[in-house]
Amino acid sequence: MTTGTGSLREAQKALTRSRIIDAARVVFEQQGYAGASIGLITTEAAINRATFYLHFPDKAAVFREVVALDRMHTDEYWRELNTALMSGTRDAMARWILRLTHWARDNASLMPSKHEAMASDPEFAKEFQPRYDRLSDEIAEFLRTVPADDRADMKIRVQMLVVMLDQMFFHALVQGVWAGGEDQLLRVATDICCKALDIE
Amino acid sequence: MTTGTGSLREAQKALTRSRIIDAARVVFEQQGYAGASIGLITTEAAINRATFYLHFPDKAAVFREVVALDRMHTDEYWRELNTALMSGTRDAMARWILRLTHWARDNASLMPSKHEAMASDPEFAKEFQPRYDRLSDEIAEFLRTVPADDRADMKIRVQMLVVMLDQMFFHALVQGVWAGGEDQLLRVATDICCKALDIE
Amino acid sequence: MTTGTGSLREAQKALTRSRIIDAARVVFEQQGYAGASIGLITTEAAINRATFYLHFPDKAAVFREVVALDRMHTDEYWRELNTALMSGTRDAMARWILRLTHWARDNASLMPSKHEAMASDPEFAKEFQPRYDRLSDEIAEFLRTVPADDRADMKIRVQMLVVMLDQMFFHALVQGVWAGGEDQLLRVATDICCKALDIE
Amino acid sequence: MTTGTGSLREAQKALTRSRIIDAARVVFEQQGYAGASIGLITTEAAINRATFYLHFPDKAAVFREVVALDRMHTDEYWRELNTALMSGTRDAMARWILRLTHWARDNASLMPSKHEAMASDPEFAKEFQPRYDRLSDEIAEFLRTVPADDRADMKIRVQMLVVMLDQMFFHALVQGVWAGGEDQLLRVATDICCKALDIE
DNA sequence: TATGAATGAGTATTCATTCAT
DNA sequence: AATGAATGAATACTCATTCAT
Incomplete structure (x- = not known):
């Protein structure tokens, strides 16, 4: 049970995570590093701003990933x-x-x-x-x-x-x-x- | 309007201006471009924040000068x-x-x-x-x-x-x-x- | 997403919103339109200045509401x-x-x-x-x-x-x-x- | 002597004063009362901002005149x-x-x-x-x-x-x-x- | 897990006003 | 009398971050 739910959640989490990364890339490309705000990234990813912090501690972290x-x-x-x-x-x-x-x-x-x-x-x-x-x-x-x-x-x-x-x-x-x-x-x-x- | 007065005032203005430029250089060196705020520059120059705008329209302008x-x-x-x-x-x-x-x-x-x-x-x-x-x-x-x-x-x-x-x-x-x-x-x-x- | 949570949050939001409107009315009455600043309104409403911008884009918008x-x-x-x-x-x-x-x-x-x-x-x-x-x-x-x-x-x-x-x-x-x-x-x-x- | 100089100065002063009033009218018409700043008035009158204070204590005073x-x-x-x-x-x-x-x-x-x-x-x-x-x-x-x-x-x-x-x-x-x-x-x-x- | 709401801190900018010249 | 330079105070606005739900 845990495994099933776990892997489902894991998949969801991974999905959200990659949505953030993809969105971040777009924003970094368009706005530059300083110009990119977390608000822009989450808007682009169509998720809530708070959700970002569930996956990354800050802008630098997601940039590293990108x-x-x-x-x-x-x-x-x-x-x-x-x-x-x-x-x-x-x-x-x-x-x-x-x-x-x-x-x-x-x-x-x-x-x-x-x-x-x-x-x-x-x-x-x-x-x-x-x-x-x-x-x-x-x-x-x-x-x-x-x-x-x-x-x-x-x-x-x-x-x-x-x-x-x-x-x-x-x-x-x-x-x-x-x-x-x-x-x-x-x-x-x-x-x-x-x-x-x-x-x- | 007289040369004397004019050049004195000019000198004063130039002094303030160069104080700003010098201070800006220090701040840019220490804080980077995005990290440098006008507040930091004017604090470093020991002048009022508003005085900055008397000499430069924005951060970019003083950076160009530097x-x-x-x-x-x-x-x-x-x-x-x-x-x-x-x-x-x-x-x-x-x-x-x-x-x-x-x-x-x-x-x-x-x-x-x-x-x-x-x-x-x-x-x-x-x-x-x-x-x-x-x-x-x-x-x-x-x-x-x-x-x-x-x-x-x-x-x-x-x-x-x-x-x-x-x-x-x-x-x-x-x-x-x-x-x-x-x-x-x-x-x-x-x-x-x-x-x-x-x-x- | 559930109705319960949704309506609770909605209620909270509406509460804050009406606090702002009420406070704005008081401030407009006391200070006039130009004299009313967003700072005064948020102080009167006892909320954070930034919260105002969550509900209204500017002074004109809240005035319209009032x-x-x-x-x-x-x-x-x-x-x-x-x-x-x-x-x-x-x-x-x-x-x-x-x-x-x-x-x-x-x-x-x-x-x-x-x-x-x-x-x-x-x-x-x-x-x-x-x-x-x-x-x-x-x-x-x-x-x-x-x-x-x-x-x-x-x-x-x-x-x-x-x-x-x-x-x-x-x-x-x-x-x-x-x-x-x-x-x-x-x-x-x-x-x-x-x-x-x-x-x- | 004093009279001569005095009346000349008086004339100059009156001239400047009326320049300010005329300029103020233009600015009030274009920008409204709150929107009119002393800076705009003096710019329109082509005089120094400080000169304004030699003739009027504040915006309200010149508006009364207008x-x-x-x-x-x-x-x-x-x-x-x-x-x-x-x-x-x-x-x-x-x-x-x-x-x-x-x-x-x-x-x-x-x-x-x-x-x-x-x-x-x-x-x-x-x-x-x-x-x-x-x-x-x-x-x-x-x-x-x-x-x-x-x-x-x-x-x-x-x-x-x-x-x-x-x-x-x-x-x-x-x-x-x-x-x-x-x-x-x-x-x-x-x-x-x-x-x-x-x-x- | 995800979110809406709220916050605190910081930043640019403008303006009326004063002072030395 | 007039001015250029400087100032202090106020204001709008934005952002990263947290919390209850």
Whole structure:
């Protein structure tokens, strides 16, 4: 009996929870991090404001959840970077960077909130930033092909380049402010990466 | 109406104005953009809240003023980049990047607010971002030394690298989250830039 | 969701709402329309300032509500006017006007605010004024006894007289500024009305 | 010397004073009594806010001044009423009422503020209302033609009718809310007055 | 579990008024 | 006499959060 009821309630609870997360994403995308209020989120989710507090302690918590979904994708793309780096060809790099633009386009709408949250709350900065550390894990396989002495440098090098690409796409796609067409951006970005990594 | 009276009053007004700007800077540094309230600013400036509105229409306006001071320095550093690029030596680049760290350290405290403001207010993003366009002007001299066909690409290339360095310093110095020591960061950054620009 | 809970909550809400309305009436009477602040109203109602906004969007809305109660009485008295007109005797008119003084005395305290609101806000003027149009509806029965050709004039005629009486009571009772005693006022007013309506 | 300078200064002072009064009238007409702020008045007068306090202690004082000008005209029209009443013809009454519409149209714009001020400030009500007492003075000549026993009633009677006409024009001309055309209004108003005064 | 109602704390903004010049 | 700058006080409004149901 308890199990039955329990699992039903659990399902209801999970449903409400995901409604909140989905609504929160929409609101964060439209209003930014500071601009999003719990009232807006619960209105969007069509639930009562008090219900929110049954599932999350505050705005930051639900934001973490929203972002978590993105990060799974991030990991995936980084794993693909490992493959590209292993192949060691300019072509593979170019293809990966192109793929990155697709990812960026998909996630563009949430980025401003993410940047805003990171900038305003040091807690977030610490929490979201370490992903660049995790990058090392994802490309561990590639790093092992690098001479041990160069390995530390190479880790930093790749991190910097990824940061650069992230920023480039943020500026170019999200904010739309960048001179030059997309083809040119891709070409130059690829060239910088290849040169920096001694590819070809 | 007389010059004497006028300039005295002008001086008084300017004094109050700069008190506000200074106080605002302190508050923005400590509390971030959204966290800074006009009450905090006027308390810090030890003036009446209403006096603020005599000098600025809102928080955004005083923030623009605060940031404007930084941007003057930015232009200066970009002019120095032109010199470094013209010399075309790895050493010059290394020195310039080192200098950039000093600048970053000086301005580090305001950066979170800046990023936050840019992320939250599209108006700010438009206003502060275009600086990368102005970068082209500052390095115009260098660009003229590049074959005409490569010029457009080179402009983008330099922009990307500067964005990368900005981000690197933001992460490393301001938020303090980056594996590896500062020496290593500088070394790798310099190497990426030189390789990307075919220096040496 | 259950009827019991729903109606209990509804009752609580209605209670708070009526507390606000009652308090607002007191404040409007004492302070006038412009002089009444939401703070005063909520203090008088002994509720939190924010609670006010849960029930009304602004001062104008609660004022409308306060006035609405009066207007129900107004309609009632106008219906009685119809009866008096139908009877067509000076005595009936006199009695009705006397009754009007009672009504005026009851509602006198709120009138200044009403006049003030109407004078300051064209929205209110439009909203409260059209009642004179509704007057025609209330005395429709009487109007049908009037020759068709005179009907339009008679409508205006009655409206004017009612406006006159309203004003007279406003000046005499509310503001207390009028030479002569109340008996005299009633006698003269009745006489003017009867003569203007060819009664007797 | 003192006289010369004095009269020059006096002239300047009078000029500024009348600038304030003129500006105040414009602002009261546009913004209403409560809506008019000293800032708006001084902006309209193109003088400094502090200068206002050199000439008037507060908003009420300048409003009194503004209204005083109107009242002179009022007295004039009331004197003409005396003439019309003396002639004792329907035609004379009709002409006077028509003339009243012209006056009403001229002064319509300030009326809302006047009503608002009277409604909100009992001081104003007392100050502006007594004019109906002065009405008795203006029509004193006519009153002497009335049998001594009816004189008191007649005074009230005329006052009521004037109040009615004032209100009618206020509603019809200023607020524009009144069914029927102007001709009809004039005709009915004239008829009521004549009947009430036993003219014809 | 979910909700409607209520709250307390905080924030921007406006205005009348005063003072040194 | 006139002004620019500054002030203190008041007000509307919003939001995150809690509690009884």
